[in-house]
Amino acid sequence: MTKRIAIAAVLWIAALYIAQAGTLFFDGEAGSGGETKGYAQDISCSRNWWAFGALWSCEATIVANDGKRYHYSNGNSSLTPADVGKRVPMTNNRVRTTRTSAASVKWGVTEERPPSKGLLVLCLFGAPVAALFITFRLFRDRKADSAADERQRGGPRLTRYRKRRFAVVWFLSSLYAAIFVGAFWADHTDGGEAEATADNVECERNWMLLGTRWSCSAIVTDTDGKQYRYTNYSSMLTPADIGAEVPMEKFTYADGPPKFSPARGSFDPKPWNAITGFALGIGAFAGAAFLWPPDRLGRPADPERRRALARSLRRQWRWNVPISVLALYGAYFVHGVFVVAHINDDGTVVLPTQGSGTARSCDRDWRYLGVVWQCTVEVKPDFGSEVTQTMSQSQFTPDDIGEPKPVTLVRGSTWEAVDQPYESKFAVWAMIVLIAIGTVIAKPLSNLRIARDLENSRPEPDPLDGQFLEHRPPGVRP
Secondary structure, three states: OHHHHHHHHHHHHHHHHHHHHHHHHHOOOOOOOOOOOEEEEEEEEEEEHHHOOOEEEEEEEEEEOOOOEEEEEEOOOOOOHHHOOOOEEEEEEEEEOOOOOOEEEEEEEOOOOOOOHHHHHHHHHHHHHHHHHHHHHHOOOHHHHHHHHHHHHOOOOOOHHHHHHHHHHHHHHHHHHHHHHHHHOOOOOOOOOOOEEEEEEEEEEEHHHOOOEEEEEEEEEEOOOOEEEEEEOOOOOOHHHOOOOEEEEEEEOOOOOOEEEEOOOOOOOOOHHHHHHHHHHHHHHHHHHHHOOOOOOOOOOOHHHHHHHHHHHHHHHHHHHHHHHHHHHHHHHHHHHHHOOOEOOOOOEOOOOOEEEEEEEEEEOHHHOOOOEEEEEEEEEOOOOOEEEEEOOOOOOHHHEOOEEEEEEEOOOEEEEOOOOEOOHHHHHHHHHHHHHHHHHHHHHHHHHHHHHHHHOOOOOOOOOHHHOOOOOOOOOO
């Protein structure tokens, strides 16, 4: 088994390496092709060992025709050591990876370098699919080998229920690792031309990423004077930006509001982050399926074994009910405390003020263990008559009693405070995971019926049992 695991690990490392190398060889260069809009100078190059050393990774400073300077980096031999010491003509284009994705300005060489889509897809999906197929072939006889090993050791190493718990821990930890890798470098870009500025920066540690990143929010003002909310959970902004105006790059969409990112750029290990997250996600499901033991209850002929199995199923039922209820309540808690009345779109324009609300009384909301407040608020809209509404999720607190706050109308007849916290990107994921846990753990509740059947049923006599055979000496006919 250890040898197979080692072979599978080496196989997956090779498959992921080939997949990312394929993006360097066959993905072309976004932004290439067009008239000269600047020149690359101060070029330095080195071998790109992420592509077997067959390509060059070069960095340069681009001086645009308007005098602005941009950092340029490319790892697929767009520039080579032959360009060192020269001024290479460069161009830029607005690049959109899909029809609905953000368009941003990318620099490239003036000679167009289109991608080879067929070979790119073959590397990205062919190598991992082949590794997955070989892995399943390696472990297809696992059960027979495991049974033989257990007989040699004198018994199983793990009980069925311990294996299930281990499979659940593996699934949750691998899934969190996949989300962690994806969120750690979320929204990171190479930087570009500043088309807006961000101010009013506020930051706090992002504990969903174990405090390794900063979660910051800001107000972005574009060249047209429009304001947008901006938030990022992966240290695109940091406490060093508090009190400063940060130049921002603007991304336009085919539909919907624009998005923004700091124009200074930041390190993005693509495509390694996406490939690693994808591999961890596949590993979460494949590993859980591999570790989860088969559910073979059966009906033992021995009455004592039947009673023991029934007692085990009843104990499992008693544990699963409270855990399932707790997980489902956890999903309800996350939704009420971290999702409702939270801004969930980074590009949302600052909510308009359509009236004022004054809190008259507040109480703790015990639906959410009292961690948030619900207040009775008198709303004076800019249009229509006054209304009284109960607002939860701590939109108003006891400190706001008697003090008017701006409110806005949402969903037809519901009023909410204009100043709302940002919704954590992990909140919805946590809610989905908790619902899944509550549902999966509730599944063995059906074992209660099986326990009753085991306690009330009697196995049919085995016709081959010795008590039904009459002993006769050899040669004697009945």
